[in-house]
Each structure stands twice: as C-alpha cells, then as structure tokens.
Amino acid sequence: MSVNLFEQHFDVSPEGTASAPGRVNLIGEFTDYNDGWVLPCALQFRCHVAWRRREDNTITAVSREYPDEIDSFQACDEYKPSTRPWANYIRAIVAALRSEGYVTQGIDLALWSDVPQGRGLSSSAALEVALLGALNSAFNWNIDGAEIAKLGQLSENAFIGCQCGIMDQLISTKAQPGAALLLDCQSLEAISVTIPKQWSIVILDSNYPRKLVDSEYNARRADCEAACAAMTIPSLRAADTQRLAACRDTLTATQYRRAAHVLEENKRVKATAAALQQADLAAVAEQLANGHHSLANHYEVTVPATDALVAIAKAELGNRVAARQTGGGFGGAVVCLCHRDDVPQLLNAVERDYTQRTGLKATTFVCEAGTGLEVNNNG
Ligand code: GLA
Numbered sequence: 001m002s003v004n005l006f007e008q009h010f011d012v013s014p015e016g017t018a019s020a021p022g023r024v025n026l027i028g029e030f031t032d033y034n035d036g037w038v039l040p041c042a043l044q045f046r047c048h049v050a051w052r053r054r055e056d057n058t059i060t061a062v063s064r065e066y067p068d069e070i071d072s073f074q075a076c077d078e079y080k081p082s083t084r085p086w087a088n089y090i091r092a093i094v095a096a097l098r099s100e101g102y103v104t105q106g107i108d109l110a111l112w113s114d115v116p117q118g119r120g121l122s123s124s125a126a127l128e129v130a131l132l133g134a135l136n137s138a139f140n141w142n143i144d145g146a147e148i149a150k151l152g153q154l155s156e157n158a159f160i161g162c163q164c165g166i167m168d169q170l171i172s173t174k175a176q177p178g179a180a181l182l183l184d185c186q187s188l189e190a191i192s193v194t195i196p197k198q199w200s201i202v203i204l205d206s207n208y209p210r211k212l213v214d215s216e217y218n219a220r221r222a223d224c225e226a227a228c229a230a231m232t233i234p235s236l237r238a239a240d241t242q243r244l245a246a247c248r249d250t251l252t253a254t255q256y257r258r259a260a261h262v263l264e265e266n267k268r269v270k271a272t273a274a275a276l277q278q279a280d281l282a283a284v285a286e287q288l289a290n291g292h293h294s295l296a297n298h299y300e301v302t303v304p305a306t307d308a309l310v311a312i313a314k315a316e317l318g319n320r321v322a323a324r325q326t327g328g329g330f331g332g333a334v335v336c337l338c339h340r341d342d343v344p345q346l347l348n349a350v351e352r353d354y355t356q357r358t359g360l361k362a363t364t365f366v367c368e369a370g371t372g373l374e375v376n377n378n379g
Contacts, residue, residue: 006050006110009062009070014050014110015379016137020129021046021370022115023122023171024203024335025326026180026276027291028269030299032165034224034262035186035237037269039276040167041195041369042175043203047113047126049134053379054106061090064112075104079159086111089124092159093131096151099158102141109134116363119205120327124160125168128152129373133173137377145173146188148373163218164328175372182273186237195369196279200340204313204323204350205363208305208331217328220258220299227255236262261298265291284337285322289314292324301329308357309334309350316349317342 006014021042028038054060057075063086071087073080079095082088094104109131115123132148135141143151152169156162170183174190182191195201224236230250233239236259244259251259268287275283292310296302306325313323313336320342326335338346347364354362 005062005064005112006052006108009110010052010060010108012052015052016134016375016377017048017050018130018133018137018373018375019046019048020126020133020172020373021175022126023168023175024201024333024367025167026335026337027272027288027324028167028265029291029295029326029329030220030224030301031262031265031269032167032183032185033163033221034165035235036262036266038167038183038185039180039193039269039273040171040183041180041201042171042372043115043121043365043367044370045113045115045121045126046370047111047115047123047130049130050110051134051138052108053138054108056106058106059090059094059104059109060107061087061109061111063087064110075106081159086127088160089127089155090131092155093128093135093151095159096155097132097135099154100151102135102139102143104135104139107135107138116205116365118210118332120325120329120332121203122168122172122327124156125152125172128155129169129172133373133375137375138379145373146170149173149188162214163221171372173373175370177371178369180273180276180369182269186235191273193273193276195276195337198340199279199281199337200343201367201369202336202338202343202346203326203365203367204309204334204336205365206303206305206309206331206333206358207360207363208303208358210331213328213330216301216330220301220329223255223258224262227251227259230255239263257298257300261294264294281322281337281339282319285319288322288324288335288337295325295329299329301325303331305358305360306331306334309354309362312349312353312357313346317346321346
C-alpha cells in the first residue's frame with residue numbers, strides 16, 4: 001500500500017519502508033515525565049513511511065490521510081512550523097535530528113497510518129518513530145532504540161510545544177507482540193510482561209471532543225515540577241509518601257494532589273505488572289479502578305464521558321473487567337482488560353448505555369498487543 005502511494009506520487013519505487021505502532025497505556029499515567037514507571041503495550045494500528053533518498057536537499061512528503069497536501073522544505077532550513085499539523089511532525093523530527101548532529105539530506109517520503117488520531121492512542125509518536133526509523137536506515141546513522149525514542153520526545157518538547165514524557169516513543173520503538181512493557185522512564189530499562197492469552201484488550205473511544213489538551217497537559221507537568229522545587233528534589237522519583245507528607249505545608253493543595261497521584265500511580269504500575277504475571281484479573285481490575293479514581297480526583301484529567309465508560313464497564317462485569325481512562329487525558333479512550341469470552345457482553349453494555357448517558361457514540365476496538373518499530377531497507 002505504501003509502495004503504491006509512493007509510486008503514484010514519485011513515479012519510482014521506494015528504497016525502504018518503516019512502520020511503528022500507536023500504543024495503549026495499561027497503567028502509569030503522567031508518571032513518565034516524573035522519572036517513574038509505566039506499563040503500556042503497542043497496538044496493531046501502525047503508521048508507515050516509504051522513502052527514497054534524493055540527489056538534492058529537498059524533503060518532500062505526502063500522506064494518504066491528506067491526499068490534497070504536499071509538504072516540501074529544504075533539509076538545511078531552520079525549523080519553520082507548517083500550517084499542516086501532520087507535516088509539522090516531519091519538520092520537527094528533522095529539526096530534532098539536526099539539533100543532535102544528524103544532518104538529513106534530501107528524501108521523498110510517503111506516509112500512511114491507521115492509528116486513530118486525537119484519541120490518546122499516540123498517533124503522533126507512531127509517526128515520529130516510523131519516520132526516525134526510516135531516516136536512521138536511509139542515512140545509515142545506527143541510532144539505537146532508546147535514542148530514537150529520545151529524539152521523538154525532543155521533537156515534541158522543543159518544536160511541537162508539548163512537554164510530553166518518553167513513554168509513547170519508547171513503547172512504539174521497543175514493543176513486543178503479546179506483551180506489555182514495564183518501562184522505567186529514568187533508566188529506560190524495559191521488562192516484558194506477557195498479557196494472558198485468554199484476555200482481550202478492549203479500547204472504548206469516548207469520541208468526546210478533546211480541548212486544550214496540550215496546555216492542560218503542560219500545566220499538570222508544571223504542577224509536578226513546582227512540587228519538586230518546593231521539596232528541593234530533582235524529580236518525584238526522589239520522593240516517597242513520608243517525604244510528601246512532611247512537606248505538605250510547603251505545597252499548594254493542587255501540587256500536593258498531583259504529587260500524591262504520581263507516587264501512588266508508581267506503586268500501582270508495579271502491582272499491576274505483578275498481577276498480570278499471575279494472570280490475576282481481579283487484582284489488575286482493582287489497580288486500574290484506583291488509577292482511574294486518582295486521575296479523576298487527584299490529577300483531574302478525566303471527563304464525564306470517560307468516567308461514564310468506566311462506570312458502564314464496571315456495572316456490567318464487576319471485577320471481571322479492569323477499566324480506566326488511558327493516555328494524555330481530557331477525553332480520549334478507556335482501556336479495558338477482560339476475558340475474551342466477556343467481550344461481547346462488555347460491548348453490548350457500552351452500546352446499550354453510553355449514548356443514553358452522554359449523547360455520544362463510542363468507537364470500540366478489540367486488540368492484541370502489537371510489535372514495535374520495524375524497518376525494511378531494500379536500497
Ligand atoms: C501523553 C504523553 C506521555 C504521557 C501520557 C500520560 O501520552 O505523550 O508522555 O505523559 O500522556 O501518561
């Protein structure tokens with residue numbers, strides 16, 4: 001498919017293709033930029049890039065999703081945002097590479113993606129990692145997986161303007177099929193945690209219109225940094241419950257709630273990984289329920305639509321389902337884990353109750369954990 005798209009536009013076959021997945025985070029929300037732990041897995045939805053190097057310095061990109069748009073710029077140009085958001089990610093990646101000493105030459109790029117956009121499933125990280133994989137291979141840079149993830153994060157932090165952590169890019173690079181990864185966002189160490197074969201990952205997309213996501217996201221991060229400054233620690237990794245309690249008077253009530261979420265969420269990540277290893281669904285369900293409650297009340301990033309989806313899932317299946325809002329917050333999707341035999345009942349309940357409660361219609365996906373970055377170079 002990418003090959004056809006590439007050939008249609010550039011009249012020649014590509015030299016190679018790369019692809020990287022979107023992700024769903026099982027638990028560990030807003031812990032990555034606090035040097036904590038996360039437990040995401042990749043989706044089977046992927047972003048693909050086909051490429052061919054050029055003799056000149058021009059970078060030209062087309063996208064199946066935006067058929068009437070072409071972006072073109074010079075590899076040596078200073079970063080200048082494009083009015084097209086998809087193209088802006090490409091410019092930001094080229095700029096991030098350059099700032100780390102990797103100078104791109106001219107290249108033609110064709111992109112396509114089946115990762116749902118704007119749903120908290122990391123369509124942008126999938127694009128960044130696929131593109132980095134493509135450029136890394138095309139120009140023989142030998143950048144390793146952790147560095148690819150860091151470059152993707154840098155493109156967002158320094159050029160797109162989102163102060164995200166490293167989770168999305170790291171899982172998109174390193175994911176293993178059938179497993180979640182327990183990621184230490186400080187050391188970048190990854191431990192594979194198999195998802196029991198008889199369980200399904202069900203994603204319930206609220207279709208709630210997400211607003212002010214980047215500004216609210218950055219504001220939460222600023223709250224955590226202010227809490228660290230008040231506690232004179234480099235990151236919340238250096239805090240524990242006692243220290244937080246001892247510093248309570250130096251923090252605002254909001255900073256305290258944010259920090260408390262992060263400390264407890266780190267514990268939940270480890271408890272969930274252990275429960276997954278035991279295939280103990282009720283224990284996973286308890287951790288995710290507490291996680292959602294904390295996102296709603298301490299981090300204040302849920303919306304009535306995602307709260308309703310979690311409530312519907314729990315009312316239907318009780319502790320036979322683990323459910324919570326996933327991703328960057330303020331809407332997006334709810335992730336559920338349940339036995340595969342319970343999936344029809346869960347989907348029926350959502351169909352029956354969600355529109356009635358919210359006036360919205362959910363989009364649902366039943367998934368298995370997918371594979372990380374893949375690159376194919378025929379050049
Ligand atoms: C977004 C960011 C991640 C992470 C999550 C919340 O997906 O890109 O770095 O902070 O939100 O856990």
